[in-house]
Amino acid sequence: MYDLFLRRPFMSAAGLAACNARDMITAMCAFELALAQIQENTGLLAHGTAAKLAQQLRPTQFDIESLADATANGGNVAIPFVKQARGMLTGELTSSLHVGATSQDVIDSAIMLLIKPRLQHCLALGQQVHAAGADLMRRFEATPMVGRTLMQQALPITFGRKVADWLWGYLQAEQRLAEVTHHGLFVQFGGAVGVHSGLADGLGLMDALAAELDLNAPLLPWHTDRQPVLAIAHALTGMAVAAEKISLDVALMSQNEIGELSEPAAEGVGSSSSMPHKRNPVACARIRAAAHQIRAAAATINNVGAQPLERGLGDWHAEWAPLMDAVLLLEGALESLARLLAGLEVHEDAMRKNLALTGGAIMAAPAKRLLADYLDTERAATLTREAAFTAVASGRDYADVLLEDPEIAACVDAQMLREAVDPALHTGSSRAQVARLLARLRTG
Amino acid sequence: MYDLFLRRPFMSAAGLAACNARDMITAMCAFELALAQIQENTGLLAHGTAAKLAQQLRPTQFDIESLADATANGGNVAIPFVKQARGMLTGELTSSLHVGATSQDVIDSAIMLLIKPRLQHCLALGQQVHAAGADLMRRFEATPMVGRTLMQQALPITFGRKVADWLWGYLQAEQRLAEVTHHGLFVQFGGAVGVHSGLADGLGLMDALAAELDLNAPLLPWHTDRQPVLAIAHALTGMAVAAEKISLDVALMSQNEIGELSEPAAEGVGSSSSMPHKRNPVACARIRAAAHQIRAAAATINNVGAQPLERGLGDWHAEWAPLMDAVLLLEGALESLARLLAGLEVHEDAMRKNLALTGGAIMAAPAKRLLADYLDTERAATLTREAAFTAVASGRDYADVLLEDPEIAACVDAQMLREAVDPALHTGSSRAQVARLLARLRTG
């Protein structure tokens, strides 16, 4: 389908390889087998049933295209899936399949089974992001660059501090993703109306099924209580935004006229045959494209969160693809991010050059603070502001312009003034912030 | 991929069949061939070039998987597409391909070529919707049913009027879809930065290319002016909401306790093996599922509408899949809607029964208006209100309860009162509304 060119390029290849239609069937079979196993364990099914089912129920033998066609009719894939599955079974086994389960039990659980390893992979990619970030922080903890507010030059920071800021955002988001990955991927099992109709100890079966499938056990079935899905969607959104923030800064700092960063160079990535000077920030583009689509997926999931009565009508159905999309898009974005940070090219000379761009006028505030010790506050403000305009207009050094003023020269030590307006000496808590972040990374 | 079960069931099968990855390649080839043709026409390329290209450039010979892989690297499919295409060409033809074009020219145009027949199909489905709606209006123009506000019974309408209301919403949305389908599907052609660099009469070529591809000619290239895409997304949203409104009413009116409508029965659609009494409103579910996802697609397109400078960074990329999704989801929803309306089962007896549910108390307002001619307004209000409560509580006929009151019986003619509270005589402008809508359908 068109998505081969239009959506999948932004997804993780590893993720895609594990989330084919066939993998979905495998996950659904896993649900059915686990259900039979625990029902056998509790005596509901005859001894040996699960083993026999495992032999006869072969994911590879389902007719995928006919499942897809039938899905449109009934509204979900579980209906034709169970029908095909029963067709593979001999004799009494047909009535040992899917006992007490409803379509939503199979599908919700299968989706959880599919996304669990993907979210685990996202967390594993996080380790690469941490490592690359820590390396950048260490290397550039004292490298001054200009901080920019409202996209205008403001005051100095260090590049290490910027990375610390990126990483803190990332860590906060990651903590929420880890929370849902470890504790919020629930089995679904409630039967037709969520009360295990026709089963003796439905809640006990639900708990056992969760353990069997290595999913979390919910307090109750969650057919129309979609808080678990919301929590996942929110965690994905947080991660997407954390990655997007980094990609936005990288793209801005990679503009030719700024030139402080470049995406890692790689064969065939981001080059333009007709414009050899270009190195396009393709990783940034991929991350941003993914982030926009992840947010839309989360919006859908939020919009359909309140589902009517015991089972949704179109709202549940509207969750499926967005949730899967969002997971694989995030996985793809994190792969891009890990590579981007690991190979990020940092141009310290450009950072230095940009700091000097306003002739040092970004240091007017510390100059004013220093002069205020010797002159009237108002006067200090006026002189430093005027000198700033002069420095910008003439392209000269701010300290030189200031010291040219006889009133200033008369009252302040030249060396002290030069230090007061040296950006590298005014990066505030930048290093302390890096230290804090590195410590946090160590403690996890 | 998982979308086979999770997204495609909500899409049009016809649409899917025409929007495979191979169809995207065919559309891209069509763009390149048309470009060569008009460049040949203006003497830019040698006579016969386009014909030779057409022979050598075979959509079926592209290696789809390798295109998909390479797309992730460069960020869009046009880069590897042009490379593979050149590999198929002999000698000088390689330099006759893609002359003056940029990736975005090919992709934006190819997407327009893909969606044009789909939107035309949506408009054709509209004809079925009109016909089915007109038929329902004619059959039930005088069939009384209770109107419901805030999901509570209020006053009578006719079922024909409800259909008229559905249709008017549909017509308004459809008019906007027709507008973009006929006038808003633009060719894209601007070259690397949108100014036809290196070409003599770029705007002339752009206009000619539009004519050659049977797309609309834009005033200017629209690389980062995404208003054309917004207009499409908005039209799709309008249609989705119009269809969703109908499906919402049908689902509500199909609740067992209301029972005024049923979705058409069809083999294998909406039945439940374990619950034979059920007939699930599957068409409604499909329409609602599609509508939610179309809205999310439109939100993404709105969110990335403002793209930086001469070409987007991730924002353009984020438009592709949502736009295609939204088109095919709408096409699927309209197919469901056309079938739903054509086969809708209308239960007039249930409508009648529900009208009587409050013992006629929904007619308190006309009763009050009538009595106000004979009694003090306040007194009329009090009496009719109290009688309404009595009728509801006792399950008796409202007129009977009213006439039991000696004050009322003394002042008003019984027959006149009974008529005043007969719902079928109080459907207001329902029939006039049906007439208006039918007239509009005739004039188009």
Add this chain to the structure above:
Amino acid sequence: MYDLFLRRPFMSAAGLAACNARDMITAMCAFELALAQIQENTGLLAHGTAAKLAQQLRPTQFDIESLADATANGGNVAIPFVKQARGMLTGELTSSLHVGATSQDVIDSAIMLLIKPRLQHCLALGQQVHAAGADLMRRFEATPMVGRTLMQQALPITFGRKVADWLWGYLQAEQRLAEVTHHGLFVQFGGAVGVHSGLADGLGLMDALAAELDLNAPLLPWHTDRQPVLAIAHALTGMAVAAEKISLDVALMSQNEIGELSEPAAEGVGSSSSMPHKRNPVACARIRAAAHQIRAAAATINNVGAQPLERGLGDWHAEWAPLMDAVLLLEGALESLARLLAGLEVHEDAMRKNLALTGGAIMAAPAKRLLADYLDTERAATLTREAAFTAVASGRDYADVLLEDPEIAACVDAQMLREAVDPALHTGSSRAQVARLLARLRTG
């Protein structure tokens, strides 16, 4: 402004009373005074400065209208606020105000100060919701009603179980709200570019300031790391959806034809002068209206989450009103919800009547299970399905129809069959679910 009629009615009156423009100023003053206090504590400001500032800086003396006018020019209220504040101060105090702070420090912190008591109030309202829910669960733990899937009657549950389901959704959402309320309301303090330019121990000051204001201390300033705001927005969304789910079920179950629930009656609430029989579910309408707007606020916050470089450009500004709106709308929705649940009218007779609506045919599944012990499975399915259709069509009792069939009558005990199709005996794990939820409520 128009919002007096169009937005505020959906908000908490208590919340509104505490979030006037004047309260915003009070919160900004609190920030400035706390900053001065901790700077005095560390010797940065002279002893007694904070006390003097507290005397001179009077929230009531700010000219609100001129602040509002000036806000449009500079883009945020902190700029004119600091200017007016300095105008109130004498002598050297002017240079003791706002030392090392930037506009965003004041505004972000003030907003956190404003929303903290509101979120605490939301959590307090939760206690009322829990109590009302627990009461409903206890009273109706065994009250059978029909469960509905895809808005069609399916199988029996109990009303207590439905409430348990509502509550579990609520508890999950509430846990996330509690998390951000207790640990995620951060002070903002970073200075112009987030590195405490010009201050000695910026991070130390930040931590102390958090303690002084009774806000949480972030690891780093979060000027363009908006994860804290995202976390709040997500928690609000979760709560909104949990409340909306309840309101959706109540509205559906309050439809006249279903009549299982009514909103609590109250003077002037939900009545209609022209239609005395109506009791509009106004609380449900209010909750749903709030939920839609809360989601939109969260979408905005998600969309602007990735902010450029050291300070946003319009994106930060776009967070303010949506965040405040969402908090006050949620507070209003929870007030409505608490009242709704505390006074919810439950009509057990209607529940009973609706269970019987299909002539008992909703019990076809257990009938089939029972008969399968005596007959061939296929045969059992056919007979029970056919009887179900007969029962629905004729409006007769399902057990009667079944027992009329000689094949069935011959093989199964009549009493056993009657029990098998008695809804009240087939509510599955409903009671166990109630027990689980009540236990969870006790342990918190």
Add this chain to the structure above:
Amino acid sequence: MYDLFLRRPFMSAAGLAACNARDMITAMCAFELALAQIQENTGLLAHGTAAKLAQQLRPTQFDIESLADATANGGNVAIPFVKQARGMLTGELTSSLHVGATSQDVIDSAIMLLIKPRLQHCLALGQQVHAAGADLMRRFEATPMVGRTLMQQALPITFGRKVADWLWGYLQAEQRLAEVTHHGLFVQFGGAVGVHSGLADGLGLMDALAAELDLNAPLLPWHTDRQPVLAIAHALTGMAVAAEKISLDVALMSQNEIGELSEPAAEGVGSSSSMPHKRNPVACARIRAAAHQIRAAAATINNVGAQPLERGLGDWHAEWAPLMDAVLLLEGALESLARLLAGLEVHEDAMRKNLALTGGAIMAAPAKRLLADYLDTERAATLTREAAFTAVASGRDYADVLLEDPEIAACVDAQMLREAVDPALHTGSSRAQVARLLARLRTG
């Protein structure tokens, strides 16, 4: 309320002044008086009724606070409004008010009356945008600047062409806004369930009422057909995105390191007391902040577009504030945009300097095209690519580097090569695009 500082600064002051709660009441009174007038005209009310009502019904005498309080109870302001209104009337006039109308009739119509002059003002502001844009296009039609794709330097355009691109986006959006302003602001009049219950010629009254209020007449009442509101929301979104696109480019081009544009300087706008070198792009920030919130409003309106049965339940209520917000935010954004464009400072020297930044290497493509006439295509590509890298690395002029190569020097005329790589000679269709846009502006 907090919105005084947090939302209103992004809105139009003129718009705010005309949309107070009192203005809403005035609009509601206008609806009631017009309704009485046309009912008098058709003989439904006694001669002179409307005039008497006009004397007694005084917008200034409504108790706004008590209306606001009562609104929360009933769910909308029309209920207490009609009650207060009747309280002002003498004798029989009380029964001549609001005849046949429902709350939604008054509120929907009043909102249309409020937004109509605002949308007209938006269109009037468009004239200023056109004029400022045309002026910029004329002044800079031939001013070369570098075009940027994926935020990297690509090939030359002219600044005039960029403005043409901005304007075309604007014109497309504006056409849709004009369409809804002139033809899509409908009166609402349908009575309790949309069928003019109790009135003789409801549709005729509806049409007459539209004329009386100078609103458009809909085909049918639109209580739960919200296509008219969707169309407005979509038009607002299009305009917001068109303005946002311009503000995004301006903000990017105003970055200190690029320096090609500056927002107009104005007293107290965008300056920073602590950083005198800064000129913050405050208009851009305001436009972007507004655009984000307008999109969220439109998303809400899309999300609640499908409303149940004859009157919504919370969904209608959720439209009100977002729609009003969006209109006033757009009006504010357009005011900012008109000022921004009228005073935009264009720095041609910076455009020239940035064009030279890569040593001319952005011209590798035309160099290759020229050399391909003399050398093998592959060879031409290699030489021009290598020279580009050399020019970038050494900071030298691209033509100089190329001509240094003996192979190139031997085969091509130096002057021809210099012209081939002169950006100012390679701005493609830029001037033609400006001419096209200016022509369109003239024809409207």
